[in-house]
Amino acid sequence: MIDLERLAKEEKVSDVIAFLVRKEGGYGYPQMDRFFTRHNFSVIGNGEFMRVFEQLRQSGVVEWGDKMLVKKGPNWKEPQFVTDKKYGIE
Known part of the structure; x- marks a missing residue:
């Protein structure tokens, strides 16, 4: 299970936003x-x-x-903490 509270407090806001929009939808x-x-x-x-x-x-x-959705842009990169599998990310 991902520790979202720790992630939100320890990582940069820009990286957290990039993490949240990572899925196709x-x-x-x-x-x-x-x-x-x-x-x-x-x-x-x-x-x-x-x-x-x-x-x-x-x-x-x-x-x-559409409809207030935020998606990955052309310059999106996966945040380092995702690559490092921190906070319970698999």
Whole structure:
């Protein structure tokens, strides 16, 4: 089981966003917002999440899909902690 709380607190916001959108279907923006609200509210409260998300979108790491879905962009790369199989990632 993946330790999402530890992942959200120990990794960079940009890497966590890249992790969340890794699947083919993408990840809903509202669900992403709730993920950070639940596991690391400080990045929501200080506006870091929105700033980082917009930077990732502009740099092509993520892109908008249909109905508020966020998908991998052309410049998406797997975060290092996924490769290292940290936090229970298999």
